[in-house]
Amino acid sequence: MTAPVRPAPVADADSAGFWEACAREELVGQRCGKCSAWRWPPREHCPRCHAADPVWERLGGTGRIVGFVVVHRVxxxxxxxxxxxAIVHVELDGTDGEMVLTSQLQPGEWSSAAVGAPVSVRFTRVREGLTLPTFTIQNEPQEAHHVLD
Ligand SMILES: [Zn+2]
Structure with a gap:
């Protein structure tokens, strides 16, 4: 029996730049070359000014979980x-809230998924020609909570 093969995203003319950046382990977002509006998902024309001319901007790779679901069944x-x-929706820092990426947390981190949790990107090389952006929970200094009695 052969090992099951993970489904792969299919790049098209609009998203090819995103997947090429992932292969270099860079996270990028598409902006309008005319008015700088974010375009997510990537597309041919700007939703604001209808110009073509997309440009790719490198992102820092951090963000916060804005929604998630934990899949328990195979x-x-x-x-x-x-x-x-954990499948997560991550609002990426530096994109004015316009870029929310659907991804997954690193294996084993599902129980830490929470809305508002800070995350950072980790590139997972699934196989030759397929590198996916996944996320890991960032550990922030915890606020001290004291119960006084
Ligand atoms: Zn525009």
């Missing part, structure tokens, strides 16, 4: 060794 055999896993 829905695809290719993910059996990572289940349970």
């Amino acid at each position: 829905l695809d055999p290719a993910f059996a060794d990572e289940t349970p896993l």
